[in-house]
Amino acid sequence: EPSGEAADIISQVADSHAIKYYNAADWQAEDNALPSLAELRDLVINQQKRVLVDFSQISDAEGQAEMQTQFRKAYGVGFANQFIVITEHKGELLFTPFDQAEEVDPQLLEAPRTARLLARSGFASPAPSNSETNTLPHVAFYISVNRAISDEECTFNNSWLWKNEKGSRPFCKDANISLIYRVNLERSLQYGIVGSATPDAKIVRISLDDDSTGAGIHLNDQLGYRQFGASYTTLDAYFREWSTDAIAQDYRFVFNASNNKAQILKTFPVDNINEKFERKEVSGFELGVTGGVEVSGDAPKAKLEARASYT
Known part of the structure; x- marks a missing residue:
């Protein structure tokens, strides 16, 4: 069961049944391995689930780094973050790493409307090729990068x-x-x-x-601007200046x-x-x-x- 920040994240989602939660601490046991890449793709793309991977429950830094390495070896991409959300984007896996609950948009974990309708009707769509x-x-995936x-x-x-x-x-x-x-x-x-x-x-x-x-x-x-003037009397010199808000050039x-x-x-x-x-x-x-x-x-x-x- 999710706890700590993971529980807070999931509690903000309207349909928590669409979320598959993995506590990375459970993967430290030999009889509880990570899902394969094929299983992960089926879960996210075919079943349209949202996956939340939680490394924060591993108390020691060495154990956390070891499980993050196992994640990288299993899926071909690794992150040094506390949480990873895995969703579908254009028919491929989308990885969104973050460290704190406020860094992720809860909408990312909401099930797509089509998935909710299929779940209610009991109809499962065939796996896309x-x-x-x-x-x-060749393996393709997406990474969502967010930074304030x-x-x-x-x-x-x-x-x-x-x-x-x-x-x-x-x-x-x-x-x-x-x-x-x-x-x-x-x-x-x-x-x-x-x-x-x-x-x-x-x-x-x-x-x-x-x-x-x-x-x-x-x-x-x-965009806004501010105007500034010289604090002294000028005859033949600059006496006024404007500065706009930042734009990226x-x-x-x-x-x-x-x-x-x-x-x-x-x-x-x-x-x-x-x-x-x-x-x-x-x-x-x-x-x-x-x-x-x-x-x-x-x-x-x-x-x-x-x-x-x-x-």
Whole structure:
């Protein structure tokens, strides 16, 4: 049974029966393993359940880190957070990590209207096929990233001309970042007589594209301004200045590898300073594949008897 903050989170949801709760402390027992990736997909995508994983009930940091590692090995993605909500997004799993109850929107745990209607009628929809997962050594999922922007991070001088006189203020209100990343894990093994036709590599793609959405980067509900004037008489000089609330002019995304085994192959677009400019790139490479795929603790793999092009 959920307790602590997990109980508080679930109590805010109208239909708690749509939530499957996992206490990660139970997974420490040898006879109580994590559900497989296939079982998790069936639970979330086919049965349209919402999954709440709770690591906060593990008292020691070492045990918590161990279970978070087991989670990463089972599903191909890991987080150092106390809670993880797993929901459906565009036919794939969406992982939303957070540490405190107030950081998650209870609506995220509400069952979709179609799921509620099906549950009342007793009708279960057939499992949707996932051609990508069934035919290529490829696993796709989404990660929802939410971060509040504090007033301190958005506090600037009211005036550039009279910095010491006019003080400072927060230029943002209720600012936050909410993005949904699409992550593709791909595994390719050497194919060909000399093993050079396809690369022997594990490839991760992280994208914000047509398949992903999010509220974006929000700084203000509306723009306002303040006016400041010189505190002295001027004859031929600046005597008035205006400052508006904050607007975002430049976005930078930085990705780092946690070890020296991985390297960033490519990022695009390199820059985009024109807000009306659109650029769409399609890239690809050869993958050695068969009709089946196995997801193990190492990576999505397939025995190589043919090859296919993935873009």
